Amino acid sequence: AQSVTQLGSHVSVSEGALVLLRCNYSSSVPPYLFWYVQYPNQGLQLLLKYTTGATLVKGINGFEAEFKKSETSFHLTKPSAHMSDAAEYFCAVSDGSNTGFQKLVFGTGTRLLVSP
Amino acid sequence: GAGVSQSPSNKVTEKGKDVELRCDPISGHTALYWYRQSLGQGLEFLIYFQGNSAPDKSGLPSDRFSAERTGGSVSTLTIQRTQQEDSAVYLCASSLSGATYEQYFGPGTRLTVT
Numbered sequence: 099a100q101s102v103t104q105l106g107s108h109v110s111v112s113e114g115a116l117v118l119l120r121c122n123y124s125s126s127v128p129p130y131l132f133w134y135v136q137y138p139n140q141g142l143q144l145l146l147k148y149t150t151g152a153t154l155v156k157g158i159n160g161f162e163a164e165f166k167k168s169e170t171s172f173h174l175t176k177p178s179a180h181m182s183d184a185a186e187y188f189c190a191v192s193d194g195s196n197t198g199f200q201k202l203v204f205g206t207g208t209r210l211l212v213s214p
Numbered sequence: 215g216a217g218v219s220q221s222p223s224n225k226v227t228e229k230g231k232d233v234e235l236r237c238d239p240i241s242g243h244t245a246l247y248w249y250r251q252s253l254g255q256g257l258e259f260l261i262y263f264q265g266n267s268a269p270d271k272s273g274l275p276s277d278r279f280s281a282e283r284t285g286g287s288v289s290t291l292t293i294q295r296t297q298q299e300d301s302a303v304y305l306c307a308s309s310l311s312g313a314t315y316e317q318y319f320g321p322g323t324r325l326t327v328t
Contacts, residue, residue, distance in 0.1 A: 130313065141218070141305055141319030149314045188257060192313065199245055200313045201270060204257035 100125045100191045102205035110211040117176040119208050121163075121189030124170065128194035131172040132202065133163055136186045145187075148172065149194065159183070184212045216240065218320035220306050226326045227296055235291045235323045239308030246289050247309075247317060248281060252302035260304075263289060264311060296327045 105120040123129055130149045134142040146157025153165040163174045172189060186209050190202040219238045227233050239246050248260040260273040263283045271281070278297075283289040293300055303324050307317040 134319075139321070141307075141321045143319070144316045147314075147316070190257075194313070197313050199262050199264065199270070199311075200309065200315070200317060201259055201262060202247075202249075202257075202317070203259070206256045 100127075100129065100193065100203045102189050102191050102203060104187075104189050104205035104208050106208055107206065108209045108211060110213065111179045112213050113181055114178050117161075117174070117179045117183065117210065119174040119187050119189075119210065121172045121174065121205060122170055123172060123189070123191045125191055125193070127196075130192045130194045130200065131163075131165060132190040132192070133157065133161070133172075133174050134188045134190060134204075136188065136207075138185075142188065145174070179210075179212050181212050181214065184210055186210070218306055218308050218318050220304075220320040220323050222323060223321065224324045224326075226328060229298060229327055230295055232292065232294045233296055233325065235293075235304050235325070237289045237291070237306030237308075237320060239287060239289070239306070240318055241287075242310075243308035243318070244286060244311045245309045245315075245317075246283060247307045248289070248291050249305040249307065250275075250302045251305055251322070254299075255302075257305075260291070293325075296325075298327050301325055301327045 101124045133145040148165045189205040246263040262270040278294045281291045303322040305322045307319045309315045309317045
């Protein structure tokens with residue numbers, strides 16, 4: 099079975115400060131890892147993903163994440179927060195050995211609050 | 215191009231009634247997923263379609279829940295004899311076939327059972 103833990107249901111930062119959202123996963127098979135963002139009353143949008151290859155992945159809106167197998171982590175970072183980054187962020191894992199489809203297991207989400 | 219659309223956007227129903235939720239995937243996407251987002255359970259996988267067949271329906275919470283997909287396109291999620299615990303946002307996503315392709319999510323249907 100796979101699971102995801104997101105530390106901190108809420109994270110508050112000031113505009114221009116570093117954003118760090120934590121994600122740890124548990125998986126008995128090679129994981130595929132994802133970060134999604136959800137704005138109010140909207141669906142989820144993919145920020146970035148790790149499947150294979152380079153462990154530092156860059157996504158949209160200046161976000162990046164690093165897959166660290168030894169720490170079973172996939173933390174999301176952004177050097178400088180914008181007010182528009184305020185949203186809910188979800189980390190997700192799927193079974194990387196299953197090439198047929200992508201059954202996502204989500205964390206509980208972290209709400210990012212950005213103050214001026 | 216057009217994204218994933220879902221209808222209705224909001225649905226209020228009385229306990230015990232049946233409801234149907236619709237998902238129109240992106241044209242050409244053969245994979246279609248349903249998820250449920252609720253306060254108590256977070257985001258949960260419900261069912262996956264490849265074309266018109268459902269190889270994985272392991273997330274459906276009870277036999278009151280069913281889904282079908284026709285013509286490799288539109289999908290309908292049906293909940294019979296709704297209960298208050300069915301209140302949630304039901305999200306649909308579609309993608310190209312395969313485990314590495316991005317899932318594109320619709321805006322969801324907010325279901326409230328009174």
